[in-house]
Amino acid sequence: MADKNGFFDLSKTTLTRRTALKGLAAGAGLAVAPGFVRYSQAQSSAPIKIGFQSHRTGIGAAYGRWYEKTTAAAVKAINAAGGINGRQVEVIIEDDGTDPGRGAEVVGKFATQHKTDIVFGTLFSHVVIGSAPAAGENKMPYFVVSEGHHVASTKLNRYVFQPGITDVKSQIQSMAPWIAANAGKKVTQIFPDFAFGYDHRDYLPPALKAQGAEVIAQIAIPPTESSFTKYFPQIPAETEVIYHVMVGPAVLTFVKELGEFYGSNRPQLFGFIDSLEATDINSPGLEFLDGSHFWEGSPRYAQANDSEAQKAYRAAVGIDDNGAAVGDPKDVSTAAHMFGCWETLYVVKKAMEDAGYKGPEDRAKLVEATEALTEFAEGPEHPQGPKTFNGKIHQCFGIQNISKVEGGKLKVVHKTKIEDGLYEAEGDYTTQAL
Amino acid sequence: MHFGPHLLLAALEGLVTSAVLALTALGLSLVFGVMRVVNVAHGEFFMLGAVLAWAITTAIGGDPALGFLAALVIAPLIVGAIALVAERLVLRRLNYNPEATIVATIGMLYIIQQLALTFYGPEARPVEPPFSYRILLPWFGYSGYKLSVIAASALLLLATWLVLTRTRIGLTMRATQYDSETAQAFGIPVGRVYGGVFALGAMLAAIAAVLIVPISQAHYLMGQDPLLLSFIVVIIGGLGSLRGTVVAAVLIGLSDGIISMFFSPTLAKIIATLLVAMVLVFRPQGLFGTASR
Numbered sequence: 001m002a003d004k005n006g007f008f009d010l011s012k013t014t015l016t017r018r019t020a021l022k023g024l025a026a027g028a029g030l031a032v033a034p035g036f037v038r039y040s041q042a043q044s045s046a047p048i049k050i051g052f053q054s055h056r057t058g059i060g061a062a063y064g065r066w067y068e069k070t071t072a073a074a075v076k077a078i079n080a081a082g083g084i085n086g087r088q089v090e091v092i093i094e095d096d097g098t099d100p101g102r103g104a105e106v107v108g109k110f111a112t113q114h115k116t117d118i119v120f121g122t123l124f125s126h127v128v129i130g131s132a133p134a135a136g137e138n139k140m141p142y143f144v145v146s147e148g149h150h151v152a153s154t155k156l157n158r159y160v161f162q163p164g165i166t167d168v169k170s171q172i173q174s175m176a177p178w179i180a181a182n183a184g185k186k187v188t189q190i191f192p193d194f195a196f197g198y199d200h201r202d203y204l205p206p207a208l209k210a211q212g213a214e215v216i217a218q219i220a221i222p223p224t225e226s227s228f229t230k231y232f233p234q235i236p237a238e239t240e241v242i243y244h245v246m247v248g249p250a251v252l253t254f255v256k257e258l259g260e261f262y263g264s265n266r267p268q269l270f271g272f273i274d275s276l277e278a279t280d281i282n283s284p285g286l287e288f289l290d291g292s293h294f295w296e297g298s299p300r301y302a303q304a305n306d307s308e309a310q311k312a313y314r315a316a317v318g319i320d321d322n323g324a325a326v327g328d329p330k331d332v333s334t335a336a337h338m339f340g341c342w343e344t345l346y347v348v349k350k351a352m353e354d355a356g357y358k359g360p361e362d363r364a365k366l367v368e369a370t371e372a373l374t375e376f377a378e379g380p381e382h383p384q385g386p387k388t389f390n391g392k393i394h395q396c397f398g399i400q401n402i403s404k405v406e407g408g409k410l411k412v413v414h415k416t417k418i419e420d421g422l423y424e425a426e427g428d429y430t431t432q433a434l
Numbered sequence: 435m436h437f438g439p440h441l442l443l444a445a446l447e448g449l450v451t452s453a454v455l456a457l458t459a460l461g462l463s464l465v466f467g468v469m470r471v472v473n474v475a476h477g478e479f480f481m482l483g484a485v486l487a488w489a490i491t492t493a494i495g496g497d498p499a500l501g502f503l504a505a506l507v508i509a510p511l512i513v514g515a516i517a518l519v520a521e522r523l524v525l526r527r528l529n530y531n532p533e534a535t536i537v538a539t540i541g542m543l544y545i546i547q548q549l550a551l552t553f554y555g556p557e558a559r560p561v562e563p564p565f566s567y568r569i570l571l572p573w574f575g576y577s578g579y580k581l582s583v584i585a586a587s588a589l590l591l592l593a594t595w596l597v598l599t600r601t602r603i604g605l606t607m608r609a610t611q612y613d614s615e616t617a618q619a620f621g622i623p624v625g626r627v628y629g630g631v632f633a634l635g636a637m638l639a640a641i642a643a644v645l646i647v648p649i650s651q652a653h654y655l656m657g658q659d660p661l662l663l664s665f666i667v668v669i670i671g672g673l674g675s676l677r678g679t680v681v682a683a684v685l686i687g688l689s690d691g692i693i694s695m696f697f698s699p700t701l702a703k704i705i706a707t708l709l710v711a712m713v714l715v716f717r718p719q720g721l722f723g724t725a726s727r
Contacts, residue, residue, distance in 0.1 A: 056556075057551060057556070058655070059655070061551070061555075061556025061557075061654075062556045062557050062558075064556070065555075065556060221699075222699055222700070224659070225699065226650050226656070226659065227447065227450075227451070227649070227650065229443065229447050229576075230443070230444060230447045230691060230694055230695040230699075231695075232574075233439075233440050233443060233574075233695065249557075249558035249651065249653040249655065249656070250558065250650060250651070250653075251558075252558060252560055252651055253649065253650050253651060256560075257577075260568055260575050260576065260577045261574055261575055261576075262575065263568060263570070263575045278557055279557075279558075283560045284498075284560060284562040284563075284566075285560065285566075
């Protein structure tokens with residue numbers, strides 16, 4: 001077909017000398033603008049720059065928004081208390097579209113363009129796995145809040161850390177005894193068909209077997225699926241517990257359709273709250289979940305025995321007793337995960353102080369200082385609870401909450417111990433060159 | 435579960451997919467048939483329908499049936515108006531140039547999607563179905579609302595067919611589709627027909643979205659899958675053929691439901707894409723399309 005009007009004829013829009021000169025002049029003007037040189041002579045007063053790789057768009061967008069809120073609250077608190085090594089902290093946000101390819105580009109951009117001190121904040125496991133090589137190549141410390149086992153598996157590289165949230169393998173191992181004893185012995189697993197789901201696929205069966213229970217079926221569902229009824233006939237009739245972990249925007253449909261399929265005559269349900277993060281538990285169609293159990297990293301609903309640190313953290317982030325934004329009860333947070341952003345930033349602060357961190361030339365020192373950490377005490381900096389940290393596998397281990405849906409709220413009925421979730425290290429990052 | 439009930443469930447799921455797909459793809463097919471414009475932003479009109487349905491039901495509150503009926507009427511009208519404005523401001527100024535309109539509608543896709551993200555947000559939000567009756571079969575339960583979606587879609591398709599074949603508006607549309615220059619020579623306001631068809635195409639997508647939103651949810655990225663599937667349906671059925679679109683939608687919907695239940699959803703997508711390739715090789719005009727003159 002002819003391009004009659006010449007829409008694609010590039011020769012029509014030639015770059016004139018005048019336009020080119022104008023562009024050059026504008027560029028030069030920007031470069032000498034005050035903002036560009038403000039800190040060039042005074043490194044000690046320059047802020048510490050944290051590159052935040054945020055899921056602002058794509059299937060992780062609801063998480064991204066709350067990760068940003070939590071991070072902003074933590075940075076505000078850190079800056080109000082004098083910053084890190086006497087320097088203020090500045091967060092630079094780049095959107096990764098919840099996409100691994102874009103994620104790697106964003107890490108590169110932080111390293112070469114923004115020249116940030118570290119990169120931080122990624123949740124979705126495929127983005128972490130896709131971005132980690134870029135972090136290693138740029139020798140850029142990369143602090144993720146992802147929950148996946150990929151960091152602790154030691155299959156990434158020495159620059160990747162997960163000091164703010166326990167990994168899936170440990171979570172599963174610590175909760176398996178409770179599931180086998182209280183929910184049932186014959187378990188069918190439903191999980192998303194990508195990295196995060198595979199952690200569940202691989203680590204639940206051995207963990208349950210050790211408790212005398214077994215996984216009788218595993219159903220993988222593509223993460224972009226929007227209708228689920230067609231998968232349910234694969235659930236064996238003798239199933240006692242359905243173990244579900246779903247992510248993405250269609251999770252509500254998943255639970256609703258499960259309800260339509262089974263009605264009141266359902267097996268026990270044990271789910272990861274990932275299936276319902278940022279979703280009101282009282283949404284129409286979710287009555288079906290009443291009486292079922294969920295894993296929560298940090299409880300969404302305020303609990304009767306909340307510590308002062310937990311209360312202060314919730315107030316600082318701006319969530320009410322129901323885990324929704326203060327002033328907007330419909331804006332439900334991703335409370336079970338986002339605490340990890342808060343805690344990770346305090347770990348970064350501690351490690352930078354231990355390392356006497358001055359600037360990007362000290363990144364290797366920062367890595368070693370982080371690896372030297374062993375314990376984080378419960379308190380305002382770690383409101384979710386105490387944690388231990390294994391510097392060899394760059395992973396922290398904390399307590400997990402099992403919550404029951406009761407009267408439209410999630411009530412914590414069991415807390416695991418840190419020891420329940422410890423496992424033998426699969427490798428050692430510290431042997432890798434810096 | 436035994437084979438019989440398993441197949442029944444697969445067929446039911448497939449029919450729901452077909453019903454929504456037929457409406458969405460028909461919109462795409464009409465726009466291409468009459469205007470020769472490939473509307474890449476079609477999926478975003480679908481998404482807008484769902485997002486508006488959420489906004490309207492939330493604003494009205496009260497009985498879910500009332501809010502839903504209001505959404506079913508108002509949301510398509512708003513989407514149609516937006517499409518009409520887009521047609522006037524963008525497509526007409528490009529003289530409906532086939533290549534330029536593809537690029538322009540890709541631009542519209544991103545603009546609409548990002549505006550939805552900005553003003554509606556990244557969450558998936560539920561809309562309550564107008565009624566929640568669970569049909570209890572001996573082997574499994576099934577949503578009564580889903581069955582009503584199939585019926586509603588069939589009625590709407592019938593109505594569209596009647597408009598196209600039995601009314602004066604339909605006649606002008608078909609005349610424009612057949613030969614727009616001759617139609618213009620006979621006094622048909624081709625520009626206005628184009629505007630109307632583009633709006634109608636978007637409205638069909640919006641109606642499909644309002645019907646599906648109580649089953650899935652409103653989300654700003656939900657337009658991608660329907661767009662892809664609609665293209666598949668339209669290519670298989672024949673661009674511009676109503677009958678072909680419906681037949682292809684039922685074919686793709688059912689095969690998707692049955693294959694993904696007995697084998698895997700990935701295989702269903704592979705087969706659908708393979709079917710497209712086969713049709714393009716052996717019958718480029720589609721199963722029911724007429725060869726281009």
